[in-house]
Amino acid sequence: MVSQNHSRAVYRYVRVADAIRSQIVSGHYQPGQQLPPQHELAREHGVAFTTLKKALDVLTEEGYVDRRVGEGTFASLPREARQSALVVDDEQTTRAFMSRAIARHGWRCVVASSGSEALARVAEEQFDLIFLDLSMPGMSGAETFSRIRRIDPGANVVISTAYPDSELMAEALRVGRFSLLPKPFGPDQLGLTLDAAATRPQPAGRER
Known part of the structure; x- marks a missing residue:
């Protein structure tokens, strides 16, 4: 049985992923534009750093963000949308x-x-x-x-x-x-x- 705490944790990072995805699709962040540092994103969305990281994992898998080692996190679009x-x-x-x-x-x-x-x-x-x-x-x-x-x-x-x-x-x-x-x-x-x-x-x- 899934615990209530686990359900809340999943809800939090899914909510953050939805919010950032919406910002990218709407043009708030243009493809190729660097997103704010992760600690700032976490503070902006009112979540812990680990929650933000899970949200970015989801968006990376979907193709909405591109994380470059030593450079930062950049907005992107899935192959079929680019x-x-x-x-x-x-x-x-x-x-x-x-x-x-x-x-x-x-x-x-x-x-x-x-x-x-x-x-x-x-x-x-x-x-x-x-x-x-x-x-x-x-x-x-x-x-x-x-x-x-x-x-x-x-x-x-x-x-x-x-x-x-x-x-x-x-x-x-x-x-x-x-x-x-x-x-x-x-x-x-x-x-x-x-x-x-x-x-x-x-x-x-x-x-x-």
């Missing part, structure tokens, strides 16, 4: 930088090192945003863009390049509309692009 971005670039350092920055904004990030790999990814999944390097060996970014449009006509594509006046850019412009992210760019410019995409209505495309 916006997704595909990064297509042949340079490994660029893919690594962008995937880290995108993840810190609460987005789920998938990477591809070539046009052919990008097409395989797009055929499997519809992304909220696709970052596409214009100059890649083999299949160029312009050709990749054209083929992506055939798979997903409503794809939201951002082309990144250090050569906006190139023939490849003219070729991409003939394919259709896209956004431009000039290289080199830093996390601030990338964040602005993500924020703009998050508030932009999704164009018609494939059914998710």
Whole structure:
């Protein structure tokens, strides 16, 4: 038989988990935003530290918080609720930088090192945003863009390049509309692009 004290303890950490989850879903804490220190959270919700820890255990398992050793606790969203971005670039350092920055904004990030790999990814999944390097060996970014449009006509594509006046850019412009992210760019410019995409209505495309 479950004791009354045990039932009260369960109720307390479930109540705290519900409250923090609601704050994340409502946007009080944005995905990627660091939550207050745990002792402050415990005081805010009027519970012991051990109770808060159990609540965070629940939220971590659900995907609503991300606890990083040595950094703190960050708001997140479950995989199925997060916006997704595909990064297509042949340079490994660029893919690594962008995937880290995108993840810190609460987005789920998938990477591809070539046009052919990008097409395989797009055929499997519809992304909220696709970052596409214009100059890649083999299949160029312009050709990749054209083929992506055939798979997903409503794809939201951002082309990144250090050569906006190139023939490849003219070729991409003939394919259709896209956004431009000039290289080199830093996390601030990338964040602005993500924020703009998050508030932009999704164009018609494939059914998710």
